[in-house]
Amino acid sequence: PLGTVLFPDGWMPLRIFEVRYLDMINRCIKAGAPFGVVCLTEGSEVRRIDPDAPTGFAREAFHPVGTLARIDQVERPQAGLILIRCRGQQRFHIRSSQQLPHGLWMGDVTLDTPEPRVPVPEHLASARDALRRVLDNLHERDPGTMNDLPLQPPYHWDDSGWVANRWAELLPLPAELKQRLMVLDNPLLRLELVSDLLDRMGVER
Structure with a gap:
């Protein structure tokens, strides 16, 4: 979940430092797999503590349509920090999602058919x-x-x-x-x- 939108064929730089995302990105790099980007409707990109919430953390909610992100470049300037550049691929629709104990979201998604090219009139x-x-x-x-x-x-x-x-x-x-x-x-x-x-x-x- 991010505070912005990734479009297909779009390019996005990201600074990865939260444990939940360091784990995700490392697994994606090892497997050569993409990850999903969705735009937040509630909450923030960095997980916030909320003592009044049942989980102890502020609620996070996001749109049900997002975009796959392929990692193109990786830098590791220091321990606990990964800089990546990724490019948008196909859109997807989320059928169901759940948040793991350390905060990472996992989703069951349906990939959209790649958009056809339509000449500019x-x-x-x-x-x-x-x-x-x-x-x-x-x-x-x-x-x-x-x-x-x-x-x-x-x-x-x-x-x-x-x-x-x-x-x-x-x-x-x-x-x-x-x-x-x-x-x-x-x-x-x-x-x-x-x-x-x-x-x-x-x-x-």
Whole structure:
């Protein structure tokens, strides 16, 4: 559970230091397996003590739709700390979940079918072109920061869902709105909604 949303093909850096997640990440690395990312609806990313709660810890709740995360890079700068870079894969729906005694959530999930690629239509091409300009400007300003951007190759400029997802990651949107965009099954509708957001936010296109 995180305070943000991971989109398919999205890139996310994470600092792992809680025992429950150190255990999870180490097992994922050893098995070459992904893990699931879900957006919190209640609670925080770091487990909080709550003496009044039955478990002794604050309640954590999250959306029932999340995204698999594949670990691409791992660093261990010191004991008890793992830095990872992961990339979003398929979405999933949670059928059931339970929290282990040390706080790790385990879920029984159904994987969604990978989203089909839908070409960017002409009336939404300006949203795609604006995203390309953002990337070009960032590259010109400081080429050394490219590895830290949420927008990473491979680039699929003629894929409506991919363009919409990258804008949704970049824009300063509430996590709840990002979640609603992520779960939409229609990539063209997602890009249309993102295009409307760009207009409302005054993003030049």
